[in-house]
Amino acid sequence: MSDLSRLIRDRIRDVPDYPKPGILFKDITPLLADPGAFAAVTDELAGLHSVDKIVGIEARGFILAAPAAYKAGAGFVPMRKKGKLPAETLEASYDLEYGSATIEVHRDAFTPGERVLIVDDVLATGGTARAAVELVRRAGAEVVAVAVLMELSFLKGRDRLDGVELHPLVIV
DSSP states (O other), X not given: OOHHHHHHHHTOEEEETOSSTTOEEEEOHHHHHOHHHHHHHHHHHHTSOOOSEEEEETTHHHHHHHHHHHHHTOEEEEEEETXXXXXXXXXXXXXXXXXXXXXXXXXXXXXXXXXXXXXXXXXXXXXXXXXXXXHHHHTTOEEEEEEEEEEOGGGOGGGGSTTOOEEEEEEO
């Protein structure tokens, strides 16, 4: 196990039965509260690829993607839950391990041909990441990779990311 992987694992808290019974929630707030761990994660994400934009998926993806975009010298693009963005949007719906949802991005968030890294906290069933990939591509940009703080491998989310490079910082 790498030092970064150990650092991340040591700072993720398991919360049983949240947001509903039977779900084991992976709480990243202890990691975010540790300035050294947060900096290490930000540095790793920022150094993965040379990109024009980094997408953060609502809400915890924002926390990881925005500082990574700043450090990488890239633009930051938020992907939000339906109805939260003020201008014209593209949307995609997807299933979660405990429900369904729709995310949106501004229609003009990307210039055709821009290179984009998508960042989120967790890859579970892959629905959110797949929807994000679809939205970036529909906007005419190129998805270089998806990066996540942790991949829940037992849910096989990577299987839904056909041909997309995946960078999990921790696999559980």
